Amino acid sequence: MKKLTVVLIIGIFAATLIFVSTSSDQFVDAGSTKKIHFTQTITSSQDPGQGHENHQLALILSPNKGTLYDGSMTFTSSEPVQIVVLHELNSQESKGQPIWTVDGKTVYGLSLIDLQKKSDSFEFTGAALALHSTDSKEFTATVSIDGWIRGQPTEVIMQKIELQKDPTWSLSRANVPATIPMHKGIYGGNDILYIITDSSDENYAKTLSEKQNWNVEIAPVIANIPEKALQKLFIFKNGVRDDGIYGFQNEVFSNTPSQESEYSALRSVVEVSWKIGQKPTILESVDDVIAAEKGGRVEFNETGIVLNAPQIIWPDGQMMERSDKEITNEMSYGGGQILEINREEMTVTFVAHRGWGPNGETIYYIVTDATPSGPAETMGVTSSPVLSNLIANSGAVDLFQFKNGIKGTGPLGFQPGIAGASLGDPNYSPMWRIYLVEWNDAKSAKILETKSDIDSFHADDLLSVSIARPTNSDHIVNCPFIDPFQ
Known part of the structure; x- marks a missing residue:
């Protein structure tokens, strides 16, 4: 297992030296009180505190036993963050209040200011100061500190704490955008917007790919899907000119996700053709289509072809x-x-x-x-x-x-x-x-x-x-x- 080594230097100048600025007056000696003033950009890492393993922490002023930080901070962050202020405690004081600890031995009282903002100013007094996120996503922040370290340390300690860290591994471009063309359909006289990703029939896949200029994949086995997992899709081969698959009226759907118990993106294709001598009109629902077929105005071709046609927007949802x-x-x-x-x-x-x-x-x-x-x-x-x-x-x-x-x-x-x-x-x-x-x-x-x-x-x-x-x-x-x- 890979190990992450975290070194906490607890002492009079310890962690503040991590964030040394180019300003020559960052530390001004005043006996037991020392001035701190700097601006620094820092990147978060895994919070080493117990119970915070999936969180991110950007440590600004780390713990110095026997000292107290007092001042103001202004920050701008790439992600909404919380402010963490730690306070020295002894073991008797730690019960019944929020705490932060790396090893379970050295314990600090925890004040968590849940701003959930990307920028703000804050006045603080405590043994340590940090920005914190409950998300595992790394963030970057620019902070400006103007304040004092008060008191002399009673003890100088270096703690080397080894945390077991699960090994991580990821593919490059693990997530990418995919832009897919949408089609218009009809349900109950209202518009539907949907996509077509797969076809059980190779010729249909080719026709659809050319129509939408985006590949429809061939999935022969979806032709084996049982009827109870399918819904009808009525596609018009002639009739009123429009933007449907064959250049005629838009396709008619038998349901939408609003009919959750019935909805399926898997559609059994029924081709609809107007008979010679009939005057085509726009058919706006399955009831209209079936009535036209029963009245002898149109005829059906049950193709046996199955399309994967998920709906993106429907009359009362998306x-x-x-x-x-x-x-x-x-x-x-x-x-x-x-x-x-x-x-x-x-x-x-x-x-x-x-x-x-x-x-x-x-x-x-x-x-x-x-x-x-x-x-x-x-x-x-x-x-x-x-x-x-x-x-x-x-x-x-x-x-x-x-x-x-x-x-x-x-x-x-x-x-x-x-x-x-x-x-x-x-x-x-x-x-x-x-x-x-x-x-x-x-x-x-x-x-x-x-x-x-x-x-x-x-x-x-x-x-x-x-x-x-x-x-x-x-x-x-x-x-x-x-x-x-x-």
């Missing part, structure tokens, strides 16, 4: 947009998968996540919907309970996510996942059955890049593989693999 638009390798999977919906350009920009295909090849995927509702809400995607019908169906493929081991950019905070199929494979599907990989001894974890790696270590009884069942429910995620750089 997919969640992320509040934090900055893309980093360490960004959370929670809080939404969409960066921007551009109605004028008719595009939507997703976060595309990087992982590995079964043979170690790079793959990128987006997330559009899932079941059960808990994981869907956490990721900020549409809930689609009918996907549970795919748990034992060949239309879904296995995707392996790591539950422990080496920390990284995977959705559970560990190494990236490994898929059971890649684009171009005959068994590729955008519908993924999630398996969890757990090392029996996390300290012996290694980076795995292929499905055969998992199989080999599993056979040697070094890790376990189990199907994910959040809230004791079948778990399927709609994660189309895409090329985000096209």
